Amino acid sequence: MPDTNNQFNLPVDELPRKWYNIAPDLPEPLPPPKDPPEGPSRVDMLPKFILKNCLGQEMSTDRWIDIPTGIRELFIQAGRPRPLMRALRLEKALKLPKTIRLYYKREDLSPTGSHKVNTALAQTYYAVKEGYSEVVTETGAGQWGSALSYAAALNDLKCRVFWTRAAYRWKPGRRTLMQLFGSDVFASPSKETKFGRELLKQNPQHVGSLGIAISEGIEDALNRDGSIYCLGSVLNHVLTHQTIIGLETIEQFKLADDEPTLLTGCFGGGSNLGGFVIPFAGEVLRKKRECSFLASQSEAAPNLVRGKYMYDHGDHAGLTPLLKMYSMGHDAELPEIWAEGIRYSSAAPLMSALRHHGLLDAVAYPVDEVHVFTQTRRFVQTEGFIPAPESSYGVCAAIDKALEFKQKGEEAVIGFNVSGHGFLDMQGFAKPLNLEW
């Protein structure tokens, strides 16, 4: 065994058996979903497009939620537990003293290339248990659509994905991936829904938007027998499913005989950073550890940095109930970036609550993404793995903070989550780094 052990692996049989729900440990109860003053009740509609088991978890005040054996088997099939690695080579390249140490969690080893698989497997498992034969969703960057397609295939469910036409055209590799799994993938607006057909009548070349794709997905699922809509971020149950990441990481830091002082990761809607840090934040709230948390965002969607803590819709069209979130406004115009997956108007209610109670810091990087991808390249050339454009924001924040601590002469143990790989999105690196494409 080389004496530079940099890999901390949990045995398969130590995969956590319960998810952690932070709701009961928050300083105040989480503000509940609300209806807007006008229009039909969105709250009453929730059971029509959230699985019964997931809605139960959404409202649960139990601290620990059993992970069914069937879901644990799916997690294992998908390669969990995933390694935690000490970034010894990156530390050396950054000339860090031994008092500043870097660790990263490898969600990039996910079968479809992102952490989204964790909740996709849980939701499709429950869909089968609740008697559905088909799942429907929308996707923007394509990570969620890929993850749900994968999970549907493993659970013998049909899957329909409404994908904003702009990205559908731009990412043929990701489209082929979803189709290989057997999904029907539609450029949105599509002819599959009444809403889509109306938009196409007005403009046959309509490039679509995430809001439109959500509306199509919900309409489609409501009108098809045996079909249920699935959501990939923001909601409490999604973040709870993702806590498998942080729960593994807690055990792995024990194996490393080290304690993180700062955890960071990219942040759009919040399911990545939430899954990674919520179990640690719970221990902070229960006075079992000290640790800081940092959300790494883009100035394209700096909801935690410049947003307001207010009741807002989760979608552009205002179909969801109002949730108490840090938000840019649900109909805000957000500039395009390569890290499309973190370009989202609002921060998940649970993460917004942590921010509100002073447990979560946030930083936002310029929309040109040059600094983010330049720092990420140092990780790529030393550690050798290719983060997704989105995950690069977490890598960059970790490097920036490490260098800041070094300059100040402070000690730090920094953990970051590589939430996905970049193989299907290499174009994102080429343009900002001025590489040929």
Add this chain to the structure above:
Amino acid sequence: MPDTNNQFNLPVDELPRKWYNIAPDLPEPLPPPKDPPEGPSRVDMLPKFILKNCLGQEMSTDRWIDIPTGIRELFIQAGRPRPLMRALRLEKALKLPKTIRLYYKREDLSPTGSHKVNTALAQTYYAVKEGYSEVVTETGAGQWGSALSYAAALNDLKCRVFWTRAAYRWKPGRRTLMQLFGSDVFASPSKETKFGRELLKQNPQHVGSLGIAISEGIEDALNRDGSIYCLGSVLNHVLTHQTIIGLETIEQFKLADDEPTLLTGCFGGGSNLGGFVIPFAGEVLRKKRECSFLASQSEAAPNLVRGKYMYDHGDHAGLTPLLKMYSMGHDAELPEIWAEGIRYSSAAPLMSALRHHGLLDAVAYPVDEVHVFTQTRRFVQTEGFIPAPESSYGVCAAIDKALEFKQKGEEAVIGFNVSGHGFLDMQGFAKPLNLEW
């Protein structure tokens, strides 16, 4: 722990400490390299473009070759040991009886997406030890260029890759990957070499060939201070480096308490299947086990199926010594397929010897690739991982053989190697499966 254990992981500290060299266990000594009747001696040139350590391994008759600690650390950094998985979900979908079991090795977890990383890390490590500051190579499909770029970055070496212009244009994602690692990537023929400039003078739009790229790489390395050429397949030392795959797999079958009766994988030049099966074949030769081996090829390059066992050059231009190989002829015209990485004229001397001595069977699939990718899709939809187009040939052969044994009512334990992932080559699946692109 679910009772359906399908994952067999070696602990990091059980990563093998020696490579296996099959040369001394062959029924007859391996025929040595020879010079052609005309022109300068190619054999005498070998030390100019093969690293000293590698040339020693090339000619070695030692059964076991120590893996230096520095290379073991690099293997661990790259995620070794890699899992062996029982394909329980695929077995169920194929309705196999319990007497037919399928296992697969996950080289697709490699940082650049293929097994090529194993020899790339070894060669770059030796390059540093031998005082070089730069490695040069050619690449066709791009897997080898990506792997060497990665390994060069981790070893602080500069790297230059000559890439056939046709593929250079077609695979921008893979090009960005190599450039992210810091490599200089040239469309070949290029202006970097005398040979390239001459060809471009004749035809400024020349699309190149693997033979031309090899010639450019060798000329380039010979003319640059501190530069050494590296090869990614065919040669004995490359296959020996790859035996890490099979050596891990032997231990993992022990963990699974099972014994393979047939091992298969895709086969072009032979480094993938060689690395996977040579340690098993050695045990067969030493009467320690019984097992069959099957090379899965394309009719585009069926060197083991329709080639002749003869002395031939390894490259199109005839710059290498003559090697005793099953070959289609070093200047054969090979039709294009999506699995570009297995489109190669000759089979590695070690694998050719196994074929010659009756230890290696071979099958070749039609050039339309429809059957191969259709069978692979069954693996994708059940096991959930995306093999490279090349690796799909191994997946397909395993499924075909399993169904054949089922029909005959015979027992079998089949292992196959998923030599790489397909994320950077999704277009390969789209066309033969008639998916949108």
